[in-house]
Amino acid sequence: xxxxxxxxxxxxxxxxxxxxxxxxxxxxxxxxxxxxxxxxxxxxxxxxxxxxxxxxxxxxxxxxxxxxxxxxxxxxxxxxxxxxxxxxxxxxxxxxxxxxxxxxxxxxxxxxx
Amino acid sequence: xxxxxxxxxxxxxxxxxxxxxxxxxxxxxxxxxxxxxxxxxxxxxxxxxxxxxxxxxxxxxxxxxxxxxxxxxxxxxxxxxxxxxxxxxxxxxxxxxxxxxxxxxxxxxxxxxxxxxx
Numbered sequence: 001x002x003x004x005x006x007x008x009x010x011x012x013x014x015x016x017x018x019x020x021x022x023x024x025x026x027x028x029x030x031x032x033x034x035x036x037x038x039x040x041x042x043x044x045x046x047x048x049x050x051x052x053x054x055x056x057x058x059x060x061x062x063x064x065x066x067x068x069x070x071x072x073x074x075x076x077x078x079x080x081x082x083x084x085x086x087x088x089x090x091x092x093x094x095x096x097x098x099x100x101x102x103x104x105x106x107x108x109x110x111x112x113x
Numbered sequence: 114x115x116x117x118x119x120x121x122x123x124x125x126x127x128x129x130x131x132x133x134x135x136x137x138x139x140x141x142x143x144x145x146x147x148x149x150x151x152x153x154x155x156x157x158x159x160x161x162x163x164x165x166x167x168x169x170x171x172x173x174x175x176x177x178x179x180x181x182x183x184x185x186x187x188x189x190x191x192x193x194x195x196x197x198x199x200x201x202x203x204x205x206x207x208x209x210x211x212x213x214x215x216x217x218x219x220x221x222x223x224x225x226x227x228x229x230x231x
Binding site: 038040048049050055056093097100101103104105106107 | 208224
Protein backbone atom coordinates (compact mmCIF):
# COMPACT_ATOMS: atom_id res chain seq x y z
CA UNK A 1 0.00 0.00 0.00
CA UNK A 2 1.15 3.56 -0.69
CA UNK A 3 1.52 5.47 2.56
CA UNK A 4 0.68 9.18 2.43
CA UNK A 5 2.30 11.37 5.06
CA UNK A 6 1.27 14.98 5.56
CA UNK A 7 3.10 17.71 7.42
CA UNK A 8 2.40 19.44 9.62
CA UNK A 9 -0.47 17.77 11.50
CA UNK A 10 -1.82 21.20 12.40
CA UNK A 11 -1.12 24.71 11.29
CA UNK A 12 -2.14 28.17 12.54
CA UNK A 13 -1.82 31.04 10.07
CA UNK A 14 -2.86 34.68 10.27
CA UNK A 15 -5.60 35.97 7.98
CA UNK A 16 -4.13 37.08 4.68
CA UNK A 17 -0.95 35.08 5.15
CA UNK A 18 0.24 32.04 3.21
CA UNK A 19 -0.48 28.49 4.35
CA UNK A 20 1.55 25.55 3.06
CA UNK A 21 0.77 21.88 3.57
CA UNK A 22 3.08 19.11 2.44
CA UNK A 23 2.33 15.55 1.41
CA UNK A 24 4.80 12.76 0.76
CA UNK A 25 3.96 9.39 -0.77
CA UNK A 26 5.94 6.23 -0.04
CA UNK A 27 6.00 5.45 -3.77
CA UNK A 28 5.75 7.61 -6.85
CA UNK A 29 2.20 8.38 -7.97
CA UNK A 30 3.38 9.69 -11.33
CA UNK A 31 2.07 7.68 -14.27
CA UNK A 32 4.98 8.52 -16.53
CA UNK A 33 3.44 7.36 -19.82
CA UNK A 34 0.87 10.16 -19.59
CA UNK A 35 2.91 12.42 -17.27
CA UNK A 36 0.13 12.71 -14.71
CA UNK A 37 0.37 12.56 -10.93
CA UNK A 38 -2.54 10.68 -9.39
CA UNK A 39 -2.72 13.02 -6.42
CA UNK A 40 -5.68 15.01 -5.13
CA UNK A 41 -6.32 17.47 -2.30
CA UNK A 42 -9.57 17.67 -0.32
CA UNK A 43 -10.96 20.19 2.13
CA UNK A 44 -13.22 18.97 4.93
CA UNK A 45 -15.12 21.34 7.17
CA UNK A 46 -16.82 20.14 10.39
CA UNK A 47 -19.95 18.13 9.73
CA UNK A 48 -19.34 18.06 5.99
CA UNK A 49 -17.93 15.50 3.57
CA UNK A 50 -14.57 16.05 1.89
CA UNK A 51 -14.68 18.47 -1.01
CA UNK A 52 -12.33 18.01 -3.95
CA UNK A 53 -10.12 21.06 -4.40
CA UNK A 54 -7.31 19.89 -6.67
CA UNK A 55 -6.80 16.87 -8.89
CA UNK A 56 -3.79 15.62 -10.86
CA UNK A 57 -1.61 17.40 -8.27
CA UNK A 58 -2.19 20.87 -9.69
CA UNK A 59 -5.57 21.15 -11.47
CA UNK A 60 -7.97 23.31 -9.52
CA UNK A 61 -11.60 22.16 -9.60
CA UNK A 62 -14.24 24.44 -11.09
CA UNK A 63 -15.32 27.03 -8.55
CA UNK A 64 -12.32 26.64 -6.24
CA UNK A 65 -10.79 30.05 -5.50
CA UNK A 66 -7.47 30.71 -7.19
CA UNK A 67 -5.78 31.31 -3.84
CA UNK A 68 -5.60 27.49 -3.67
CA UNK A 69 -2.82 25.89 -5.69
CA UNK A 70 -1.16 22.51 -5.84
CA UNK A 71 2.35 21.59 -6.92
CA UNK A 72 4.82 18.74 -6.90
CA UNK A 73 5.49 15.50 -8.72
CA UNK A 74 6.48 11.93 -8.05
CA UNK A 75 6.46 11.60 -4.28
CA UNK A 76 6.43 15.17 -2.95
CA UNK A 77 3.48 17.52 -3.15
CA UNK A 78 2.34 20.82 -1.71
CA UNK A 79 -0.98 22.57 -1.23
CA UNK A 80 -0.65 26.33 -0.90
CA UNK A 81 -3.27 28.84 0.16
CA UNK A 82 -1.82 32.16 -0.90
CA UNK A 83 -3.88 34.43 1.34
CA UNK A 84 -5.78 32.70 4.12
CA UNK A 85 -9.45 33.56 4.52
CA UNK A 86 -11.63 32.75 7.53
CA UNK A 87 -13.67 30.26 5.48
CA UNK A 88 -10.53 28.21 4.78
CA UNK A 89 -10.48 26.82 8.32
CA UNK A 90 -10.78 23.07 7.76
CA UNK A 91 -8.91 19.79 7.67
CA UNK A 92 -7.03 19.17 4.43
CA UNK A 93 -6.23 15.71 3.07
CA UNK A 94 -4.00 14.53 0.26
CA UNK A 95 -5.11 11.39 -1.56
CA UNK A 96 -3.48 9.05 -4.04
CA UNK A 97 -5.63 7.30 -6.64
CA UNK A 98 -2.68 5.76 -8.46
CA UNK A 99 -3.19 2.30 -7.04
CA UNK A 100 -5.57 0.21 -4.97
CA UNK A 101 -6.07 0.56 -2.10
CA UNK A 102 -6.48 4.27 -2.55
CA UNK A 103 -4.95 5.97 0.47
CA UNK A 104 -5.16 9.31 2.23
CA UNK A 105 -2.83 11.39 4.32
CA UNK A 106 -3.66 11.69 8.00
CA UNK A 107 -4.99 15.22 7.53
CA UNK A 108 -3.75 18.70 8.40
CA UNK A 109 -5.91 20.88 10.61
CA UNK A 110 -5.72 24.52 9.51
CA UNK A 111 -6.69 27.23 11.96
CA UNK A 112 -6.52 31.00 12.23
CA UNK A 113 -3.72 32.42 14.35
CA UNK B 114 -26.36 18.92 -9.65
CA UNK B 115 -24.76 15.71 -8.45
CA UNK B 116 -26.38 14.36 -5.29
CA UNK B 117 -25.39 11.31 -3.28
CA UNK B 118 -27.51 10.44 -0.27
CA UNK B 119 -26.48 7.65 2.06
CA UNK B 120 -28.81 5.82 4.41
CA UNK B 121 -28.93 2.71 6.55
CA UNK B 122 -26.47 3.60 9.30
CA UNK B 123 -27.17 3.12 12.96
CA UNK B 124 -26.19 1.36 16.16
CA UNK B 125 -25.51 -2.37 15.81
CA UNK B 126 -24.01 -5.02 18.06
CA UNK B 127 -20.69 -6.66 17.23
CA UNK B 128 -21.13 -9.64 14.94
CA UNK B 129 -24.36 -8.36 13.43
CA UNK B 130 -25.04 -7.02 9.93
CA UNK B 131 -26.06 -3.74 8.35
CA UNK B 132 -26.78 -2.66 4.79
CA UNK B 133 -25.94 0.84 3.61
CA UNK B 134 -27.53 2.45 0.57
CA UNK B 135 -26.53 5.42 -1.54
CA UNK B 136 -29.07 7.09 -3.81
CA UNK B 137 -27.52 8.95 -6.72
CA UNK B 138 -28.96 11.69 -8.90
CA UNK B 139 -27.83 14.51 -11.16
CA UNK B 140 -25.56 12.39 -13.35
CA UNK B 141 -25.69 9.28 -15.51
CA UNK B 142 -25.11 6.74 -12.76
CA UNK B 143 -24.17 3.79 -14.94
CA UNK B 144 -21.37 5.75 -16.61
CA UNK B 145 -19.28 5.85 -13.45
CA UNK B 146 -17.51 3.66 -10.94
CA UNK B 147 -18.53 4.20 -7.33
CA UNK B 148 -16.66 3.88 -4.04
CA UNK B 149 -17.24 3.65 -0.31
CA UNK B 150 -14.87 5.53 2.00
CA UNK B 151 -15.10 5.67 5.79
CA UNK B 152 -13.98 8.17 8.38
CA UNK B 153 -13.41 7.28 11.98
CA UNK B 154 -14.40 10.36 14.01
CA UNK B 155 -11.28 12.31 14.93
CA UNK B 156 -9.10 10.12 12.74
CA UNK B 157 -8.58 9.91 9.02
CA UNK B 158 -10.17 8.63 5.84
CA UNK B 159 -9.99 4.98 4.81
CA UNK B 160 -10.98 3.69 1.40
CA UNK B 161 -13.30 0.68 1.78
CA UNK B 162 -14.44 -0.62 -1.59
CA UNK B 163 -15.09 0.18 -5.22
CA UNK B 164 -17.26 -1.12 -8.04
CA UNK B 165 -17.04 -0.34 -11.73
CA UNK B 166 -19.98 0.73 -13.88
CA UNK B 167 -21.25 -2.77 -14.72
CA UNK B 168 -20.22 -4.53 -11.49
CA UNK B 169 -17.58 -6.59 -13.30
CA UNK B 170 -14.68 -5.17 -11.32
CA UNK B 171 -14.88 -4.95 -7.54
CA UNK B 172 -12.17 -4.29 -4.98
CA UNK B 173 -12.02 -4.22 -1.19
CA UNK B 174 -9.70 -3.01 1.51
CA UNK B 175 -8.03 -5.89 3.34
CA UNK B 176 -9.74 -4.75 6.57
CA UNK B 177 -13.21 -5.57 5.19
CA UNK B 178 -12.49 -8.30 2.63
CA UNK B 179 -14.71 -11.32 3.23
CA UNK B 180 -17.11 -9.37 5.46
CA UNK B 181 -18.37 -6.51 3.27
CA UNK B 182 -20.00 -6.75 -0.16
CA UNK B 183 -20.42 -3.82 -2.52
CA UNK B 184 -23.13 -3.84 -5.18
CA UNK B 185 -25.11 -1.50 -7.37
CA UNK B 186 -28.44 -1.36 -9.16
CA UNK B 187 -28.10 0.88 -12.19
CA UNK B 188 -31.85 0.77 -12.86
CA UNK B 189 -32.39 2.32 -9.43
CA UNK B 190 -29.35 4.63 -9.49
CA UNK B 191 -28.27 3.07 -6.22
CA UNK B 192 -25.12 1.80 -4.57
CA UNK B 193 -25.05 -0.59 -1.64
CA UNK B 194 -22.67 -1.89 1.02
CA UNK B 195 -23.64 -5.08 2.84
CA UNK B 196 -21.64 -5.23 6.05
CA UNK B 197 -21.53 -8.55 7.90
CA UNK B 198 -19.75 -9.68 11.05
CA UNK B 199 -19.34 -6.09 12.15
CA UNK B 200 -16.58 -5.18 14.59
CA UNK B 201 -16.17 -2.17 16.91
CA UNK B 202 -13.37 -0.94 14.66
CA UNK B 203 -15.88 -0.61 11.81
CA UNK B 204 -17.45 2.31 13.68
CA UNK B 205 -17.22 5.28 11.31
CA UNK B 206 -19.00 7.65 9.00
CA UNK B 207 -19.46 5.89 5.69
CA UNK B 208 -19.42 8.00 2.54
CA UNK B 209 -20.31 6.97 -0.95
CA UNK B 210 -18.27 8.73 -3.60
CA UNK B 211 -18.51 9.06 -7.36
CA UNK B 212 -15.37 8.30 -9.30
CA UNK B 213 -14.39 10.46 -12.24
CA UNK B 214 -11.77 9.24 -14.66
CA UNK B 215 -8.98 7.06 -13.33
CA UNK B 216 -10.52 6.67 -9.88
CA UNK B 217 -10.51 10.30 -8.78
CA UNK B 218 -13.25 10.74 -6.16
CA UNK B 219 -14.90 13.93 -7.31
CA UNK B 220 -18.21 13.97 -5.41
CA UNK B 221 -19.07 12.65 -1.97
CA UNK B 222 -22.31 12.12 -0.11
CA UNK B 223 -22.99 13.54 3.35
CA UNK B 224 -22.25 10.20 4.99
CA UNK B 225 -24.08 7.86 7.35
CA UNK B 226 -22.83 6.92 10.80
CA UNK B 227 -22.34 3.29 11.72
CA UNK B 228 -21.71 2.54 15.38
CA UNK B 229 -20.75 -0.99 16.38
CA UNK B 230 -21.11 -1.45 20.10
CA UNK B 231 -22.70 -3.78 22.62
